[in-house]
């Protein structure tokens with residue numbers, strides 16, 4: 001039986017008020033597209049959230065680079081941006097790529113040019129708090145104040161970054177991509193994903209979030225999936241599209257999510273993890289599947305006052 005329950009599904013760390021405000025918009029007839037964008041924008045603007053938008057942790061040079069994607073499940077249209085600097089709401093750019101260009105993905109300078117062309121708001125996204133966390137991490141791996149200053153100075157000779165990234169990279173510091181799923185009264189699903197990516201990444205590194213099929217996928221006929229955690233793994237597995245295709249080929253949602261997580265687990269090194277959220281269009285159920293414990297998600301349906309928080313199911317390799 002198909003369930004057309006109106007709902008919002010998102011990460012466990014999102015503030016309840018943001019989801020509840022999205023549900024209120026749906027109650028007054030807003031489209032899934034507008035609600036998904038608004039919820040994602042509110043998270044991007046939240047300075048307490050160090051892995052998304054404003055105040056996200058920077059790359060190894062101390063510069064915030066943002067990835068985002070937007071997909072609608074009726075016609076499987078999608079838009080995404082990667083490696084964007086100095087824009088307040090990358091999700092706005094991602095949606096506009098879908099709606100206003102013949103493309104799916106714009107990166108770096110081209111994405112920023114596009115942002116200016118559509119009048120998107122520019123903003124310095126590095127906060128003092130995020131900058132201090134970066135400096136602390138650089139000190140921790142043995143860089144001096146002089147080295148750190150040189151990383152930030154475009155006129156200084158270019159530092160060799162490969163080794164610094166290898167030493168700095170870890171998943172504890174910044175891993176909490178925002179996945180937002182919205183389903184409206186017509187059963188239409190929209191997914192929005194936004195992130196500053198893994199902390200201390202090599203400049204120009206794009207994760208799974210802007211890669212349709214890896215970090216984000218929506219199809220009104222079968223369901224939707226989106227990921228958080230080590231994006232390289234979700235890209236290699238084609239995680240989100242695989243999860244939705246598993247539904248298409250008749251797996252239950254738990255089987256579909258477990259299959260993808262088991263595959264991803266087999267690629268992970270110690271301390272690394274991935275989590276996938278799913279929505280099953282046929283049954284109306286939602287779920288979270290993770291390669292580690294302690295990862296949560298929240299869901300609120302139309303007849304509920306506030307979201308409920310659940311822990312994602314841990315799937316062993």
Ligand code: ASP
Pocket residue numbers: 051174175176177195196197198206207208209215227228229230231232
């Ligand atoms: N999936 C994101 C990425 O690899 C990281 C995260 O979840 O924070 O960029």
